[in-house]
Amino acid sequence: MNELLASVETPGGIAEQYGLPSLVNLICLQHAILNENFIDVDRGNSVFQIVNSLPSGNVWKTYILSTVDTLADRQDIATQKTEELFDMYLLVMLGDVEPVLEGPFENDISRLEAARLYRKEQSDDDGLYRLTVPKGVTPIVDCFTGGEISGDELNDSIAD
16 A cells, blocks of 8 residues: 555545546555455456556556456456465364464365364364465464463563
């Protein structure tokens, strides 16, 4: 968003130059990027012109679906884009205490299969969660100790 705002003096400048609907579409696009989602606009929409002017415009465009014929096509494109942009992990919470990270998986289907297999062969007591992160980011998951939560470890280190 900083890159977009640096290209104009104010967000109102986008509305003045391209119209209020373009500003709204850009805000929706930013929200879609932050939430691993997509917006759907026609190819002739000025959003493409604005995004193309940005140095990272190609990245922004990966979050835009434009007039695709069927819902199945849209879902296939969204799935493909998600798999290209994100790594998919399975986060297992052993007894709701100890986090274990499995993956990355090639796609959500293989991650789901791993979760089903875990549930079948391991335990019904453990929490299973999807964890999706941008490609190349290694997630770090760790637990707190009881002393950290209660404050005892902090108090002990202060006393030393």
